[in-house]
Structures are given as C-alpha cells and as structure tokens.
Amino acid sequence: MSITRARPTALLAASLLAAGLAGCAASNTASGTTQSGGSTANGKSAGQAGTLTVFAAASLKATFTRIASEFEDKNPGTNVMLNFAGSSDLATQISQGAPADVFAAADTKNMARLSDARLIDGPASNFATNVLEIAVPAANPASISSFADLAKPGVKVVVCVPQVPCGSATEKVEEATGTTLKPVSEESSVTDVLGKVTSGEADAGLVYVTDVRNAGDKVRGIPFSEADQAVNTYPIAAVGSSSNKEVARAFIAMVTGSEGRKVLSDAGFGTP
Secondary structure (H helix, E strand, O other), X not given: OOEEEOOOOOHHHHHHHHHHHOOOOEEEOOOOEEEOOOEOOOOOEOOOEEEEXXXXXXXXXXXXXXXXXXXXXXXXXXXXXXXXXXXXXXXXXXXXXXXXXXXXXXXXXXXXXXXXXXXXXXXXXXXXXXXXXXXXXXXXXXXXXXXXXXXXXXXXXXXXXXXXXXXXXXXXXXXXXXXXXXXXXXXXXXXXXXXXXXXXXXXXXXXXXXXXXXXXXXXXXXXXHHHHHOOEXXXXXXXXXXXXXXXXXXXXXXXXXXXXXXXXXXXXXXXX
C-alpha cells in the first residue's frame, strides 16, 4: 500500500498541543491520537490531534493533497496520511481490514459496496462529479479528434479496467455510442492511464477532465459530447472501524464545505 503524508508537522508543536489537552482528552495509545470535543462545519475539529488516514480515488490526488494541507494548518497536531489508488482497490483494502479513517471514491458503486457490508459510519456525502476526456500526447500523433477515432485500426488506446470507475464509465460510453474499443492496455487507475500517454506509450487514453487539466502541457485534451453519458459522482464517508471519527468528520466537512468545493471546482470537478 502506498501512503504518503500530506505535509510534515513539527513534533514539538504536536507534543505541546497534546500536553495542553491532557487534562480533558481521551488518549488512544494504539493509534497515537488524542481526542476531545467535536468538529465544526468549516473543517476545524475541536481539540483533535493525531493521524488521519484517508483512502481516496487516484483522480483526487492533486485536490486532496491541497485540502489535506489546509486541514493540517487548521488543526495543528493532526497529520493527514493519503493513500491514492483505484476506488475498487481501495474498497477491497478496507474490506480486508486496512486501517483507514475516511474513504472517498470516484463512484457510488464502490461506496455502496462498503456500506452494504456495514463498513461505513453513517451515510456517505456526494461532493463532486467528473466526466471522461481523451488525453493524447501534445503532438497528437494519431490525429485523434473524436471518440470514434479511438477505434480506428492502429490507434494505441489505453483505458482503465472495468472494475474501476473510469473503466466503467468507458464501457458506458462505448455502449451509448455503439463503439467498441480494442485497448492495448487496461490499467488499474486513471493516473496509470495518463502515465502511458505522457510517456508516449499510447496514442490516446481515456481519463477524466480533471486529469487532463492537472497534467498541464504534458498532454492535450480532446473533449467529446458522448462523455455526458457517463458522469461519475464522488462520495465520501468515515470508515466504521476508524478510531478517530471526530477528526474524520471534520475532514469530510472541509471537503464538502465551501473551501473544499473551491479547490475541487478550480481543478475542474463538477457539483453533484
């Protein structure tokens, strides 16, 4: 499992905060967290410290890294650990007992999978939407201009595996358009698809609008009207086994609140 810290937090500041809360906090020695009070709507938790582990869809990497940094600034002593992968892989990890406090998926199907298994704490909140876009190398060597072009002989196209949201969305567009793609590779996450395009291994890849925007001049985006046939809705929820639920709820409040919405909107995400 690849987990990265959002940003370093000074150990001295964390220890001073923990000492100041010692008289009124309940200490969780197993996870190293200290808790007291609750969360507020602006993503600031009342008297919380410790580590928050967030499992998030790969397409959220840029936005959640920024949101996590802002959350740490608002909550000194709290470290946000981010684990990015395909939503189906993350759901499997959580169902197998991987330690997570928050799960943010790129579709409602994988969230429902955990909810049905009673692994989610309360109802999930939808916080963003996304649609597919064709990513091609900057020079567009295969002269791609439409979704149908991806099915032309000799075009090396890369997609996500059907189990992950970007792959499921690709299948929906294929069905809606009557176009059958013959990909040279199927990847486990949208970032892996983008990597094949930026490295020149593929003539085109089906990723999200947000991935194209985040890639800058490394790729060229080719929008197509049929993408509206497969709009993905992103839900977020606290994991039932979390021992840091108040901090988890505070993080979710930031994602779904005005600050999170602005970060997501700036990245190209839509509103659910």
